Amino acid sequence: GQQLNQSPQSMFIQEGEDVSMNCTSSSIFNTWLWYKQEPGEGPVLLIALYKAGELTSNGRLTAQFGITRKDSFLNISASIPSDVGIYFCAGLSGNQFYFGTGTSLTVIP
């Protein structure tokens, strides 16, 4: 099936720094989603984007639906230790979900 490419694959940052990650696809999606997965748990939805160009925030998180509909971006401002986890993007086309490869985030206190 389709695979969404996320970058970077992993990040090690200092507490307080901002984080940026992105997700690209060769296909167009109607909806972009961002999830966070903590160790031993299932992914939890952070932000859903429904329209090209849309910019949506959830606390310190901001995500954008790319104009081409083939990419999306997630930013985390002023990172804190509990931001640690793996962040996944997902694209929705019809009723089919395609998940990204994940970005592993480590925040150093």
Added chain:
Amino acid sequence: DAGVIQSPRHEVTEMGQEVTLRCKPISGHNSLFWYRQTMMRGLELLIYFNNNVPIDDSGMPEDRFSAKMPNASFSTLKIQPSEPRDSAVYFCASSLPGGPETQYFGPGTRLLVL
């Protein structure tokens, strides 16, 4: 409210044995999804049901895998016979009518096939 419930949380079995994973979706959710997560392949959709009916099973790896949803509150994913390459975390997720993007994931079942 209880979220998606999966059992068992951990399963260790020997190659060739039958494995049955169970899922109870969130009450009122009419779509149910089974995913497999591995380091190599990431998160893959195996099958999903809408109103207890399998809609797309194209992600099911092979005939050794089967999934059922006999009613709105219960689903199983069965592997028979199991192989070491089936070792993975299996997630169940459910979502509201008309809102596949609102799916909630269970905690997963960690399967190790020796």
